[in-house]
Amino acid sequence: MSTEEHVWRAHVVxxxxxxxxxxxxxxxxxxxxxxxxxxxxxxxxxxxxxxxxENEQLRSAVSTGxxxxxxxxxxxxxxxxxxxxxEELTDLHKRKGENSQMIVxxxxxxxQQRMIISEKEHSLAEQQTNNNRLRAEVxxxxxxxxxxxxxNNTMLDEHTALQLAFSSLEDKLRGxxxxxxxxxERLMQYKSxxxxxxxxxxxxxxxKRSAKLKRDLEDAVREPGSSSNTSTSPGAASxxxxxxxxxxxxxxxxxxxFDEATINGAMEAIGLDDNEYISARFTAGEVCDNTRASIxxxxxxxxxxxxxxxxxxxxxxxxxxxxxxVRWSPVERMVATGGADRKVKLWDxxxxxxxPRAVLSGSxxxxxxxxxxxxxxxxxxxxxxxxxxxxxxxxxRLRHTLTGHSGKVMAAKYVQEPIKVVTGSHDRTLxxxxxxxxxxxxxxxxxxxCNDLVTTDSLGSTxxxxxxxxxxxxxxxxxxxxxxxxxxxxxxxxxxxxxxxNYLICSVRDDTIKLLDLRKNQVISTFTNEHFKISxxxxxxxxxxxxxxxxxxxxxGAIYIWNVNGFLEATLKGHSTAVxxxxxxxxxxxxxxxxxxxxxxxxxxx
Numbered sequence: 173m174s175t176e177e178h179v180w181r182a183h184v185v186x187x188x189x190x191x192x193x194x195x196x197x198x199x200x201x202x203x204x205x206x207x208x209x210x211x212x213x214x215x216x217x218x219x220x221x222x223x224x225x226e227n228e229q230l231r232s233a234v235s236t237g238x239x240x241x242x243x244x245x246x247x248x249x250x251x252x253x254x255x256x257x258x259e260e261l262t263d264l265h266k267r268k269g270e271n272s273q274m275i276v277x278x279x280x281x282x283x284q285q286r287m288i289i290s291e292k293e294h295s296l297a298e299q300q301t302n303n304n305r306l307r308a309e310v311x312x313x314x315x316x317x318x319x320x321x322x323x324n325n326t327m328l329d330e331h332t333a334l335q336l337a338f339s340s341l342e343d344k345l346r347g348x349x350x351x352x353x354x355x356x357e358r359l360m361q362y363k364s365x366x367x368x369x370x371x372x373x374x375x376x377x378x379x380k381r382s383a384k385l386k387r388d389l390e391d392a393v394r395e396p397g398s399s400s401n402t403s404t405s406p407g408a409a410s411x412x413x414x415x416x417x418x419x420x421x422x423x424x425x426x427x428x429x430f431d432e433a434t435i436n437g438a439m440e441a442i443g444l445d446d447n448e449y450i451s452a453r454f455t456a457g458e459v460c461d462n463t464r465a466s467i468x469x470x471x472x473x474x475x476x477x478x479x480x481x482x483x484x485x486x487x488x489x490x491x492x493x494x495x496x497x498v499r500w501s502p503v504e505r506m507v508a509t510g511g512a513d514r515k516v517k518l519w520d521x522x523x524x525x526x527x528p529r530a531v532l533s534g535s536x537x538x539x540x541x542x543x544x545x546x547x548x549x550x551x552x553x554x555x556x557x558x559x560x561x562x563x564x565x566x567x568x569r570l571r572h573t574l575t576g577h578s579g580k581v582m583a584a585k586y587v588q589e590p591i592k593v594v595t596g597s598h599d600r601t602l603x604x605x606x607x608x609x610x611x612x613x614x615x616x617x618x619x620x621x622c623n624d625l626v627t628t629d630s631l632g633s634t635x636x637x638x639x640x641x642x643x644x645x646x647x648x649x650x651x652x653x654x655x656x657x658x659x660x661x662x663x664x665x666x667x668x669x670x671x672x673x674n675y676l677i678c679s680v681r682d683d684t685i686k687l688l689d690l691r692k693n694q695v696i697s698t699f700t701n702e703h704f705k706i707s708x709x710x711x712x713x714x715x716x717x718x719x720x721x722x723x724x725x726x727x728x729g730a731i732y733i734w735n736v737n738g739f740l741e742a743t744l745k746g747h748s749t750a751v752x753x754x755x756x757x758x759x760x761x762x763x764x765x766x767x768x769x770x771x772x773x774x775x776x777x778x
Contacts, residue, residue, distance in 0.1 A: 198282060202275055202278065205271070206271065206275070209264075209267070209268060209271060212264065213264060213268070216257070216260065216261055216264060219257060220257055220258075220261060223250065223253065223254050223257060224254075226250060227250055227251070227254060230246065230247050230250060479761065479777050480721070480733055480741050480742040480777075481742075481744065481761060481762065481763045481775035481776050481777055482742065482744070482775070482777065483775065483776055483777065484746050484773060484774070484775060485521075485524075485762070485774040485775060485776040486521065486524060486526070486772075486773070486774040487746065487771055487772070487773045487774070488519070488526040488771065488772055489526075489770050489771055490509045490511060490517060490519070490766055490770060490771060490772035491509065491510075491511030491512065491513045491515065491517070491770050492511070492513040492770070493511055493512035493513045493538075493770065494511060494512045494538075494752070494767075494768045494770065495509055495510070495511040495512075495752065495753075495766035495767060495768075495770055495771070495772060496510055496511055496512065496538065496539055496540055496541075496710065496752055496753065496766070497509065497510040497511075497539060497540060497541045497542045497553075497712070497752075497753050497766070498510075498542070498712075498753050498754070498755045498764045498765065498766045498772060499542045499543055499544060499755050500544075500755050500756070500757045500758060500759075500762075500764060501544050501548045501565075502544055502546055502547070502548050502758050502759075503547065503548035503759075504520075504522070504548060505520070505521045505522035505757075505759075505760075505762075506518055506519065506520055506521060506522070506529065506548075507519045507521055507755070507764050507772065507774070508542045508544065508551055509542070509766055509772050510538075510539030510540070510541065510542045510553055511538065511539060511766075511770070512538035512539075513538070514533070514535045514536060514537060514538060514539065514555070515531055515532065515533055515535070515539070516531075516532040516535075516539055516542055516551065516553045516563070517530070517531050517532070518530040518531075518532070518551075518565065518568075519772065521762070521764075521774055530565075530568040531568075532551070532553070532563045532568055532570070533570075534561055534563075534570040534573070535553065535555040535557060535559070535561060536555070536557040537555050537556035537557035537580070538555065538556045539553050539554070539555055540554045540555060540556065540580065540581065540582050540583070540710060541553065541554045541582065541583045541584065541624075541710075541712075543584065543585060543586075544565075545586050545589045545590055546586075546589060547590075548565060549564065549565055549566065549590075550562055550563070550564060550565065550571070550586075550590060551563050551564075551565055552584050552585075552586065552593060553584075554581035554582060554583060554584045554595065555580070555581060556580040556581075557580075558575060558576075558577045558578060558579060558580060558581060558597070558599075559573055559574060559575040559577070559581060560573075560574040560581050560584045560593065560595050560605075561573050561574070562574075562593070562607065572607055572610055573610075574593065574595065574603075574605050574610070574612075576603060576612050577595065577597040577599050577601065577603065578597075578599040579597045579598035579599035579600075579621070580597065580598050581595050581596070581597045581598075582596055582597065582598060582621075582622060582623050582624065582710060583595070583596045583622065583623070583624045583625045584596070584625075585625060585626060585627045585635075586627070587604060587627055587635070587649065590607065591606065591607060591608065592604055592605060592606055592607065592613075593605045593607060594625065594627065594635055596618075596622030596623075596624070596625045596637050597621075597622060598621040598622070599621075600617065600618055600619055600620055600621055600622070601615050601616065601617055601618060601622075602615070602616040602618060602622060602625065602635065602637060602647065603615050603616075604616075604649065614649070616647055616654075618637060618639055618645055619641070620639040620640045620641035620643065621639060621640040622637050622638070622639055622640075623638050623639065623640065623663070623664055623665055623666065623709060623710055624637070624638045624664070624665070624666045624667045624710070624712070625637040625638070625667065626667045626668065626669045626676070628669065628673045628690070633648060633649060633650055634646060634647065634648055634649075634655075635647040635649060636667060636669075636676065637667075638664030638665070638666065638667045638678060639663070639664060640663045640664075641663070642659055642660045642661065642662055642663055642664065642680075643657045643658065643659055643660070643664075644657060644658040644659075644660065644664065644667070644676075644678060644688075645657050646693075655693075656693065658688065658693055658695075660678060660680050660686060661680060661682050661684075662680045662681040662682035663680070663681045663709070664678055664679070664680060664681075665679045665680070665681060665706055665708070665709055665710055665711045665712070666678070666679045666710070666711060666712040666713050668712075668713055668714050668715050669715070670715050670719035671715070671717065671718070671719050672719065673690070674689065674690055674691060675687060675688065675689060675690065675715075675719060675736075676688040676690055677713055677714075677715060677722055679706060679711055679712070679713040679724055680706070681706055681709070683700060683704055683705050683706050684698050684699065684700045685698070685699040685700070685713055685722060685724055685734070686698055686699075687699070687722070687736065697736070697737075697738050698738075699722060699724075699732075699734045699738060699740075701732055701740055703726070703728060703730070704724075704726050704732050705726050705727040705728065706724075706726075706727070707725060707726060707727040707750035707751055707752055707767070707768075708750065708752060710752070710753075711724070711725060711751075711752055711753065712724075712725075712752070712753035712754060712755075713754070714754050714755050714756050715756065716756040716761075717756060717757070717758045717759070719736070720735065720736055721733055721734065721735060721736065721741070721756075722734045722736065723754045723756065723763060724754060725747070725750070725751020725752065725753065725754050725765055725767065726750070726751060727750045727751075728750075729745070729746075729747035729748050729749055729750060729751060729767065730743050730744060730745055730747075730751070731743070731744040731746070731747075731751055731754055731763070731765055731775075744763075744765075744775055746765065746773040746775065747765065747767045747769060747771065747773060748769055749767055749768040749769040750767055750768045751765050751766070751767040752766055752767050752768065753765065753766050761776070761777055762774060762775065762776050763775040763776075
């Protein structure tokens with residue numbers, strides 16, 4: 173027998189023994205009990221057979237005539253014993269059946285227990301795997317927590333140092349402001365003194381010139397034909413050369429040596445009354461003023477404004493989902509966009525790059541609006557997670573998180589930048605935040621959801637908010653009073669101010685844009701078109717830098733550009749779906765737009 177065959181046989185024997193151990197050990201006790209019962213039954217059968225033999229012998233003995241008391245007694249005893257043995261045998265058969273049923277029940281229970289044990293073992297293996305994974309995650313979280321603690325300590329140290337530096341700079345600023353105020357007061361005093369002296373000198377010169385002019389005119393009137401008078405003034409010479417009062421006044425107006433008082437003295441000297449004087453002035457010099465007024469009127473009506481953007485300069489995928497907001501930087505050729513993917517992205521348009529210059533994260537829900545401060549150093553974003561955030565553009569770091577609203581925040585603007593921020597929310601309130609303490613310092617209860625807001629100047633003394641209840645509300649942060657509301661025909665989606673803060677545009681859900689004169693708080697113009705439809709409840713319209721043109725996106729994917737006089741000047745096609753927001757560049761004639769198709773499109777002049 174070879175070694176391989178011996179190993180094989182040993183392996184088979186070992187496997188058989190292992191199978192017998194697994195399959196027989198569980199039934200060993202039952203088998204032993206059954207074997208004992210079988211042995212006992214066999215013994216009882218033998219005893220029964222023996223008794224049967226004896227019973228037959230006794231029966232044969234009785235049948236052959238055997239008699240006697242002893243034999244009868246023996247027979248009775250044996251019959252009694254036989255009867256008891258039969259009863260015991262019946263009982264044993266009954267017990268055997270019960271044991272067989274018990275064996276079947278125990279087998280079923282054993283199979284059930286095996287299945288339960290298998291499930292428990294499988295669950296235990298899964299739990300052990302999950303436990304190991306969780307232990308690894310806990311270890312990673314511990315290490316991350318330690319790193320965050322170290323980073324937090326570093327940030328706290330930096331914050332403390334910056335606070336100290338800020339306090340020092342504030343003290344210096346206050347000192348410089350006080351010194352500047354004192355210097356201004358001294359300068360105003362000196363200028364007042366200089367003005368008084370200059371007025372005295374001018375009055376003396378005017379008196380002397382008037383007297384001289386009067387004398388010259390009198391001489392000229394007495395001797396009109398004299399050509400030897402060499403001491404006549406320019407006004408007298410002009411009178412001698414011209415043939416009408418208008419020409420004479422024109423000569424005086426064109427002469428830089430004569431002011432209004434000198435001209436009036438000359439008119440009195442030659443005897444012109446007021447009507448002749450006014451007629452002469454209009455004929456001689458006021459035509460130029462009317463010409464200038466006409467030019468100003470043309471500028472105001474937009475006919476001398478910039479050309480409309482018509483060409484697509486860039487088009488790129490701004491966000492993973494729908495894009496909600498867009499805003500130009502006030503100092504760079506850079507655009508900020510915000511979208512439903514919870515990110516604010518900065519795009520460098522000057523380099524024509526389709527890759528973001530920076531991605532600003534920190535929000536846990538979609539971005540609703542973005543805005544820069546006047547220096548372009550900070551960017552402000554609002555979100556559906558009931559908060560607003562401030563990032564620095566230089567290092568793309570999250571500086572402040574403003575939480576306190578109970579509804580999504582739709583708009584935010586700087587107030588008294590960079591110290592305060594005002595936010596408007598769907599919780600029907602406006603909140604003013606102090607960025608130094610990162611706390612809400614005032615809450616204004618509007619009574620209706622706020623969709624957009626603007627501030628009238630850098631000091632932010634007046635806040636204008638547009639609401640779901642169709643009202644534009646005016647808030648003066650210096651007082652607790654609220655100015656009169658302006659009611660629109662439908663709910664308001666956006667607001668935007670002209671650069672001079674005299675005009676306000678308001679996009680309304682009835683598919684119109686209203687132009688308000690803030691000096692009168694009245695709607696002075698309405699912009700609409702049969703194909704123009706407001707795309708959503710937060711659609712944003714925008715003034716251009718000169719305040720002469722208005723742009724707004726439509727649900728059909730087009731951008732409509734109106735002149736402030738109400739004329740539709742251009743319709744830009746660049747989106748295949750609804751346009752949510754547009755923004756004009758403050759430094760050049762570029763227009764940016766975003767919409768539901770994730771794209772940002774930049775338009776320029778052709």
